Amino acid sequence: xxxxxxxxxxxxxxxxxxxxxxxxxxxxxxxxxxxxxxxxxxxxxxxxxxxxxxxxxxxxxxxxxxxxxxxxxxxxxxxxxxxxxxxxxxxxxxxxxxxxxxxxxxxxxxxxxxxxxxxxxxxxxxxxxxxxxxxxxxxxxxxxxxxxxxxxxxxxxxxxxxxxxxxxxxxxxxxxxxxxxxxxxxxxxxxxxxxxxxxxxxxxxxxxxxxxxxxxxxxxxxxxxxxxxxxxxxxxxxxxxxxxxxxxxxxxxxxxxxxxxxxxxxxxxxxxxxxxxxxxxxxxxxxxxxxxxxxxxxxxxxxxxxxxxxxxxxxxxxxxxxxxxxxxxxxxxxxxxxxxxxxxxxxxxxxxxxxxxxxxxxxxxxxxxxxxxxxxxxxxxxxxxxxxxxxxxxxxxxxxxxxxxxxxxxxxxxxxxxxxxxxxxxxxxxxxxxxxxxxxxxxx
Ligand SMILES: O=C(O)Cc1cc(O)ccc1O
Ligand SMILES: [Fe+2]
Numbered sequence: 001x002x003x004x005x006x007x008x009x010x011x012x013x014x015x016x017x018x019x020x021x022x023x024x025x026x027x028x029x030x031x032x033x034x035x036x037x038x039x040x041x042x043x044x045x046x047x048x049x050x051x052x053x054x055x056x057x058x059x060x061x062x063x064x065x066x067x068x069x070x071x072x073x074x075x076x077x078x079x080x081x082x083x084x085x086x087x088x089x090x091x092x093x094x095x096x097x098x099x100x101x102x103x104x105x106x107x108x109x110x111x112x113x114x115x116x117x118x119x120x121x122x123x124x125x126x127x128x129x130x131x132x133x134x135x136x137x138x139x140x141x142x143x144x145x146x147x148x149x150x151x152x153x154x155x156x157x158x159x160x161x162x163x164x165x166x167x168x169x170x171x172x173x174x175x176x177x178x179x180x181x182x183x184x185x186x187x188x189x190x191x192x193x194x195x196x197x198x199x200x201x202x203x204x205x206x207x208x209x210x211x212x213x214x215x216x217x218x219x220x221x222x223x224x225x226x227x228x229x230x231x232x233x234x235x236x237x238x239x240x241x242x243x244x245x246x247x248x249x250x251x252x253x254x255x256x257x258x259x260x261x262x263x264x265x266x267x268x269x270x271x272x273x274x275x276x277x278x279x280x281x282x283x284x285x286x287x288x289x290x291x292x293x294x295x296x297x298x299x300x301x302x303x304x305x306x307x308x309x310x311x312x313x314x315x316x317x318x319x320x321x322x323x324x325x326x327x328x329x330x331x332x333x334x335x336x337x338x339x340x341x342x343x344x345x346x347x348x349x350x351x352x353x354x355x356x357x358x359x360x361x362x363x364x365x366x367x368x369x370x371x372x373x374x375x376x377x378x379x380x381x382x383x384x385x386x387x388x389x390x391x392x393x394x395x396x397x398x399x400x401x402x403x404x405x406x407x408x409x410x411x412x413x414x415x416x417x418x419x420x421x422x423x424x425x426x427x428x429x430x431x432x433x434x435x436x437x438x439x440x441x442x443x444x
Contacts, residue, residue, distance in 0.1 A: 005149055009172040009199040013181035018237035018283075022219055027276035028178065028241040029072075034274035040070045049273055050076040054176075056161075056191050056216060056279040067191070067216060069277025071176065074245060075267055083254055083261035092126035093133050093159060093258030094140055094213060096416040105381050106417075109426040110167075110370030111145040111206060119150040120171070120198035121253060124209065127349070127372065127421040130413035131319070133159040133213050134257045137312075139320040139411055141349050142209040143372070149199040153251045154269060156195040159258065160213040163308070163322060164188040165407060167208065167353050167370050170201030173281065176272045178239025180283045184353055185405060187322075189217060189282045189308075195252065195269050196281070206370055208351045210409045214319035217308035229290050231307045236282040241275055244268040286353075286405060291328040297335045302408065312412055318346075321410045325357065327402035337399070338391045341382035347415045348375045348408050355404030359383045362404075365428065373431075377414040384434035 019026045029035040034049060036042045045051045049072040056067030092098075114123055123146040131138010139160070146169075164171070170183040175196040182188040183201070190196055198205075222229055246268035254261045289307060294300050305323045312319040330337045339359040351372045356362035360373075361384055367373060375381045383391065421427070 006200055006202060009149065010170070010201045012179065013170065013172045013201055016179055016181055017240055019240055020234050020237055022233040022236035022282065023278060024238075025276065025278055026238050026280055028239075029274035030241040030243050031273050034072055034241075035276060036072070045072055047273065049073060052076055054193060054277075054279055056193065065215070067279040069177065069275055069279040071272045072274040074243070074271035074273065077269060080252070080265055081263050083263045086253055086260040086262035088260050089122055090125040090420060091142065091255070091260065092140070092418045093255070094129045094138050095132045096129055096418060098419040099417045099422050101376065101414045101416045102422070103376055103379055105373070105375055105379050105431055107367065107373040107428045107431040108371055108421070108424060109428060110368065111143045112426060113204070114145050114147060117148045118146055119148050119153070120144055120146045120205070121150060121153070121155050122146075125420065126418050128374075128415050128417040129211070130347075130411060130415050131213050136160075136213050137319065138213050138413055139310075139409065140211040140213075141372075141409060141415070142211060143207070144209060145204070145206045146198070146200060147204045150197045152249065153253065154195045154197045155253045155255070156193055157190070157211065157255045158193055159255050160211045161192050161216055162190040163210040163212065163217065164190065165208040165210070165351065165353065167206050167351070169203070169205030171205055172199040172201055173197075174199065174242075174244075174270055175239060175281050176270055177275055177280050178242040180237070180239050180281055182283050185287055186283055186285045187307075189284075191216065191279050191281060194279070194281060197270065208372070210320060210322060212310050212320055214310045214312060217310050217322065220306045220309045225292060229292050230305075231284065231289055235288040236284050238280045238282055241272060243273045244270045286324050286326055286407075289324050289326045291326050293328055293330070294332050294335075297332045299332065299335060299337060299340055302339070302410075317412045318410070319412060321408075323408040323410055325404070325406040325408075327400070327405075329398055329400050331398045333396060335396070336391055337394070337396075338383050338387050341380070343378050343380050344375070345377060347377045347411050347413065349373070349411075349415060350375075350406060350408045353405040353407065357404055357406040358401055359387055361386050361434070374415060385437050388438060
């Protein structure tokens, strides 16, 4: 049965069309004439639709940070019954106060398979985070492991935007603004408050989510890199309008100030027939990232690999950066080429989408796809012993790194774990050992 649903979702996902460009003023109509021309709020919207504005920024924010979309829908979102508190499972929110922030280097194996039917929402498991959802600061790291589609159920997150990083299994995201497909190697960005449902393209789906409570992700400035490079705006795909005209009970789950609330609507709220604006979801293929690096010597700081950044109120200090370690050439002369030893004031959560990462040994008990590592503020880390020994002796011929895809959520604030992450069976005990046995070589 589940297989039939997945095949149907895959067929739908294969035929999808998109509109392109990060930050654009997009517009789309699923029925010709549904989008009003020349005004947002005509006295009567076309085709008997309701007009509704969805804001992702204050009305008064500067134009280049102003996010809003106008939705033309079968019923206004206001027509809903009261929300009541819902079961929370393993989803947690900031402020995180379960545990004392931990200065140790930590690493987890992949998220265990769920017991029983589990959809994307029920499969969310929070590792930790920082800031405060009610203050719109900070971020949370979640992992998901799902084996069934969300059925007659949609989710929206008032607390932040969701950057979804599939590691195993493709996703079909049915959002208010239309459909997106996100496969491993791609990422999807769902803006704050946009309702969506997740269907699976494969039997199971596993991956990571950065919930960003702060300013919406934007493309980083390029400075001296110039007008081009890193993630190209045109490679971000937004959906085209697609609506469900579905009567009957649909559960709407709303994450609000850390808690889940639920209401049963008598229709699907994915009933937007036309829309325009810039508060839109995206999908981006990480393999399109234009990697820039050193062509002389030394290992550049990984900020050069920033795909998207959420600025904080201090210039240059991100609430969270999303960074990708994509296939690239290493040519540095007289250079220790893998990531260097370091202690960073920023906090680094890393995940692996496929293959291996060049600072860490792969394989069981190591840094494996679906696993994750946390190097909290100022914690000492870098190449493990094997990597150090290998890279210190390597012949420095041009070398292509193309056996993996890793990423980092890097945040200005230390990350506090949830109790479930601190006590998890899949927390690797003895991660510190990877740095044991680094010999002294000092010869004064
Ligand atoms: O710790 C890590 O592996 C991430 C990282 C990579 C890099 O190339 C330089 C610094 C850094 O923190
Ligand atoms: Fe690091």
